[in-house]
Amino acid sequence: MKTDVVIFGCTGQDGSFLYKSLLSKKRTVVGVSRSDKPNTKNLKTLKLAENINIIQGDLNNQFDIERIIDKYQPTQIYNLSAQSSVGISFEKPSSTFKSIVYTTQNLLEASRSTNYQGTIFFAGSSEIYGETKAPADINSKIDIRSPYALAKYQSYLQVKLYRELYNLKAVTGILFNHESQLRNQNFVTQKIIKGAIKCLRDKKEKLVLGNLEIVRDWGCAEEYVEGMQQMTNSSLLKDQIICTGIPTTLREFIEIVFEELNLEWNEYVIIDKKFFRSNDISVSVGDPSQFEKDTGWKANVGLRSIIKKMIESSLQEIN
Numbered sequence: 001m002k003t004d005v006v007i008f009g010c011t012g013q014d015g016s017f018l019y020k021s022l023l024s025k026k027r028t029v030v031g032v033s034r035s036d037k038p039n040t041k042n043l044k045t046l047k048l049a050e051n052i053n054i055i056q057g058d059l060n061n062q063f064d065i066e067r068i069i070d071k072y073q074p075t076q077i078y079n080l081s082a083q084s085s086v087g088i089s090f091e092k093p094s095s096t097f098k099s100i101v102y103t104t105q106n107l108l109e110a111s112r113s114t115n116y117q118g119t120i121f122f123a124g125s126s127e128i129y130g131e132t133k134a135p136a137d138i139n140s141k142i143d144i145r146s147p148y149a150l151a152k153y154q155s156y157l158q159v160k161l162y163r164e165l166y167n168l169k170a171v172t173g174i175l176f177n178h179e180s181q182l183r184n185q186n187f188v189t190q191k192i193i194k195g196a197i198k199c200l201r202d203k204k205e206k207l208v209l210g211n212l213e214i215v216r217d218w219g220c221a222e223e224y225v226e227g228m229q230q231m232t233n234s235s236l237l238k239d240q241i242i243c244t245g246i247p248t249t250l251r252e253f254i255e256i257v258f259e260e261l262n263l264e265w266n267e268y269v270i271i272d273k274k275f276f277r278s279n280d281i282s283v284s285v286g287d288p289s290q291f292e293k294d295t296g297w298k299a300n301v302g303l304r305s306i307i308k309k310m311i312e313s314s315l316q317e318i319n
Contacts (some may be wrong), residue, residue, distance in 0.1 A: 002074075003029070004027040005029045005030070005077070007029060008076045010031025010052075010080075011038050013144065013182040013184065014178075018078060019043065029053065030054075031054040032054070032068060033054050034056070034057070035056070036056045045181070059081055060103060065110035066110045069072075074081055076120075082100045085184070086127060089147040096148055097154075101154045107122075108120075117169070118169065119170075120159075122171070124172040124173060126174060126241075128174070130144065134287075135287035138239055138290065145279045158308070159172045160172070173228055173231050175218065175243075176241070177284070177304050179307075180221035180310065181314075187211070189310070191309070192253065193311060206270050207270065208277060209250070209254075209269060210305055211280065212249065212250045213251065214249065214280065214281065214282055215248065217285040218244070218248055219301070236318065242288075242297075245286060245287060254301070
């Protein structure tokens with residue numbers, strides 16, 4: 001049963017947008033979920049629920065992966081499945097490591113044992129660079145500050161090793177922060193959006209946050225999945241950084257959110273030192289120039305547009 005693409009983690013933010021994008025290009029896609037009753041909320045939000053094919057499969061089981069590869073013989077595999085919260089990784093380092101490192105190993109080994117000839121994309125993370133003194137490129141210094149970052153770096157090294165040692169067509173796209181209306185609720189960007197809307201509805205509400213001066217490179221998730229495809233389709237088999245290269249403080253993010261709701265942010269936002277992390281990354285910004293040079297892909301969607309969509313989606317949910 002030959003198919004074009006298999007997506008592990010097809011119900012998350014990136015997996016859902018990738019599924020939508022591939023279907024729009026008339027690709028045949030099979031999504032893989034660990035659960036036999038997957039949460040398809042994101043896919044329903046994108047109006048895809050009737051057009052999807054999701055099968056059960058567990059990345060913790062190498063034989064499960066081999067079965068899927070043998071049955072569907074995909075030309076491309078995307079692994080977007082993992083615990084994705086830095087904060088949760090401090091509470092659950094062991095399960096975070098298992099969901100990233102073990103699953104990467106299983107997919108690589110299953111691909112090797114089945115002599116898989118297609119291309120495999122792994123979702124990496126900018127967290128591996130920690131504090132970026134200058135915009136990070138692929139060779140920038142590694143600065144591990146969380147169990148999540150450690151797991152992602154281990155995964156990155158595994159992919160590189162299997163590519164060089166066993167000639168697998170496997171690459172890692174190192175993704176900087178990317179947002180959308182599908183962003184999970186435990187991320188600070190959604191906390192800000194939801195909190196600001198509460199302030200809009202009740203002027204007595206307050207939004208309590210930590211350090212507003214942290215700097216991040218925020219992009220558009222829907223746009224980043226196009227970058228993933230550019231990378232996977234490229235004849236250049238190399239790891240790449242996917243980012244905007246534009247630094248934005250959390251304070252600026254908050255200002256835009258409240259401006260869009262016609263509110264004065266400093267009337268509602270309270271800074272609480274208990275939300276400051278001693279090992280938090282002050283500045284995380286990437287350098288997109290090499291990726292643009294190699295593939296022609298460039299981020300074009302501005303942060304205000306992303307925030308507008310997130311606000312609209314949240315308001316629709318409430319209404």
